[in-house]
Amino acid sequence: MTQPALDRRVAAKREADVQELVERYGMLLVFANVLALSLGLPVPAMPTLVLVGASVALHADPLWLPLAAVLLVSVTASLIGDTAWYYAGRRYGNRTLQSLCRLSLSRDSCLKQTERFYGRFGVRVLSVAKFVPGLSMVSVPLAGAMQARLPLFLRYDGLGAALWAGLGLALGAIFAPQVEAVLETLSQLGTGAGVLVGLALAAYVGYRWQRRRALLKALESARIEAGDLHGLIQAGQAPVVFDIRAPGFRDIDPYIIPGAVFADERKLEGILQTYPRQQKIVIYCACPDEVSAAWMAARLREHRFTDVLPLRGGIDAWRAAGLQVEPIPGG
Incomplete structure (x- = not known):
């Protein structure tokens, strides 16, 4: 054969x-x-x-x-x-x-x-x-x-x-x-x-995996810790705090950091028209590694906002530090 x-x-x-x-x-x-x-x-x-x-x-x-x-x-x-x-x-x-x-x-x-x-x-x-x-x-x-x-x-x-x-x-x-x-x-x-x-x-x-690493490296910047944010609030220097969690997630966890304002990272026009470029802004989300918050911070910096930081660990880190949250108004 x-x-x-x-x-x-x-x-x-x-x-x-x-x-x-x-x-x-x-x-x-x-x-x-x-x-x-x-x-x-x-x-x-x-x-x-x-x-x-x-x-x-x-x-x-x-x-x-x-x-x-x-x-x-x-x-x-x-x-x-x-x-x-x-x-x-x-x-x-x-x-x-x-x-x-x-x-x-x-x-x-x-x-x-x-x-x-x-x-x-x-x-x-x-x-x-x-x-x-x-x-x-x-x-x-x-x-x-x-x-x-x-x-x-x-x-x-x-x-x-x-x-x-x-x-x-x-x-x-x-x-x-x-x-x-x-x-x-x-x-x-x-x-x-x-x-x-x-x-x-x-x-x-x-x-x-490499794409993931490249994205995180591109978005990597300084974060603000929950304790530091609380210190600013206590000192009367409270920044604007944006909660960019999706509405469905807020139904699961209907609490916010006191004074937080709901925002959508896909819709920046209202933020650009409302806040001065020198305004200190802190952003938190529900994503691992604060990716959505970091992405929004990068977008705001592109529009010449000078002091924008993601909150490391989001609202979970705020709770873990023993800090108080408050119910969503009208929730």
Whole structure:
């Protein structure tokens, strides 16, 4: 047997092994993969759904029954993981959200953007959250923190899980021949395919991490400590204090630093027209590393404000220092 023929035979054997693995353990793979993703592990589940959908389309008859079974398994796994995060958000609120954002490669904006989506659409946002990176991770515990009723949460989260998993399975079923061709190509590459996939994943994570470091370095500037801010207030030299938390977050934590003014970092026109450029301004947010506050401070400096500082640790650091907060007026 010639070497090319032997290579084709080895590749065919590998492809058959992959197909047998998917056929035999497809349900278990989907359950484990989707559950791990919903619990917050960085493991993509969509490729598994596409692969299993393609396998079903190539080997099952009738098609709809096994696809419906895989869809049910996927939704069940998703609901198990999401319900755990829902109760974590319901019980621990802000601490759960902050912890999740620290795990995210996009933690600069994940909490802020999710709050705004949730503030606009409420628990209904869960029906599309799994299609939006960042939003899917934070919206579930946010629903718990916002005290969404469990039946309503399960309804919209289950709908979102079904739409998301259904899309993956449908793509696999529709493009089954192409998926089979990709598997054949990967089989011919052998261990090289795994190395390429690993390198691509490592390159992606490295790029996001480096981008994150570059952003923090660009935004890094002096911060003001909670004790120093309190000292200024006590000395009658109180600066203007901006609370730039999104409205949804204020519902979770309806307290402010005494005298704080609500502001939106996306709308600077009113601030530019109201305050003199020499005004001392302190900004706090709910983001890890005060990223939103630092970003707003940088924007104000661009408009020639000379004394703008983020509050290190935000309102949580203010509380931790034993300083008083006050209820949001009219809240």
